[in-house]
Amino acid sequence: MDESDRKIILVTRKTRLQELVLRYNTVEQARFQAEHLGMDFGDFLVEDEVYAVAVRQVEAVLQAQGRLQRLDRTFLPNFLFPPTALVVVLGQDGLVANTLKYLQDGQKVLAINPDPDRWDGVLLPFGVSDLPTVLGDFWAGREKSREVVMAMASLTDGQTLLAVNDFFVGMRGHASARYEITHGDRHERQSSSGIIVSTGLGSTGWLRSVLTGAKATSGAKMQSTAETLLAMGLPWEAKRLVYAVREPFPGRWSKTSVVLGEIEAGEHLRIRSLMPEGGVIFSDGVEADGLDFRSGLEASIGFATTRGLLLT
Template sequence: MSTKNQYRFVLVSRKTRLQELVERFNTWPQAKFYLEHNQVDGQDYFDENAQYQQCLVDAEQTLKALGRFQLLERSFLPNYQFSPDDIVVVIGQDGLVANTLKYLNGQPVIAINPDPTRWDGRLLPFEMAELGSVVKRVMTDSISDKTITFAEATTNDGQRMLAVNDLFIGPQSHSSARYNLSLNDETEMQSSSGVIISTGFGSTGWLQSILAGARGVVGGKSKTESEGFDWDKQRLQFAVREPFPSNTTGTELVFGQVKGAEKLTLESFMPENGVVFSDGIQGDYLAFNSGCIVTVGVSDTVGRLVV
């Protein structure tokens, strides 16, 4: 077998705003009318789409010259069978990188910023012009990568969910969740709008909005918390959103860490509308209703982001 055929490159893409609008309104003229009716300049949608499509064309040419190639649209990620030797290339934004990592098992991910003038790209360290050289360095193991710790939720009926950024456990809509929360030797019945369990990778995201709100109420700022923590740390951080004190529910066990082999356990006392979802993808969830016990801890599965 030739060296070229030893590698398969999976290029992960997403739909642009223009493509999503055309799907919604069937044709571009109808979508354009909708935008103009709302005083939105459609040219920006065109420019963004043109730039992104050109990146896909350039990436395909580069990768096909180096090995086998597969283009994969984001919606097909949950059902795609990745090979252990695949090299995965993601053309951003940041959310697509996190979403892709969740379906891998240690394969290296090269994240490309399609338009640095448009996207900050905290998780997109490379630009299109660098793709060829970066891929060759990955093929020869001459480039570094960062290990990313995942969170893992398992239920008492055998279901499993991974999270790259964070897990949400709570109500499906804007209501209160009732559950029992346990960590080590502590346990507490709670009523809240849900619990966020964050990895280091996601510690500057959703978790930060909860901490920022708390700091705004009580004043002050913790530098360590505001900067998050390292992606490879074998720990998770949990925060309870809007815990409600009552005769039967407490507010003591509302913020803390899950380290190493420790487990955070939540038992649902909600007849319906309880959910567990990861990385902000609400459509892909586990039911968290009465009788369901969810155990959350650091996963044995890790991600690799090329840097």
């Protein structure tokens, strides 16, 4: 492909310092607020400078390789990615996950760790210095990639949402969620602090904290499943999803037998909202992009036909 035909999208994020300045207008006001809360403002400055240097270095390399467009993470939900574009994400892991679900099926992502001393980067296999070599392999068709299986939630009103790591189904804030849950031939009403549905990629994240409580209220088979997941997680490409109920409340109205399970290919977890207001389904920790989940709506959660591909 000729350089003039190459389209490259660079996805970046605001640093903690930039977010504070947006909120409080000036660096000095941001400093006052951070230090008032006992935070090390010097660390904010270091993080911001390291990221700014990484952005400049990455942009310089990419501009020499094709037509470059920079995109802030806040525009991801409304941006239409050209299907032939190479998408470059300048970490953290959460930014990679949030980008993957807005791409075309099978569109490849090159993820870069801007600050290896700060971020471990499970989804960030490359450093800034690796970029010229990786791009050379990509344009020559020698690249390697790893598939990332995603989940999809479909509501009866037509709304849909993808998840790279996990879904949360419950109430906004800290109120108890009330709903009916169905998996296969198992069905019951529940009151809990919400449900986590995790992909293989997300199985070593939020799900781990929920599994500890879920296995205590489940049968022997599910206890064994929870222990295995806690020890090993699931591969990114696993054709299984795992759901776990957070703090299920046992009572006359609500039951606690369907609290942990695996969703295989072709299966769906169905959840019917009994929440007049405040119900929500969001993915990958981003509540702002969530779906309203009010009484009468039913969500069907299973595998997405869309798949992510991460260059490795």
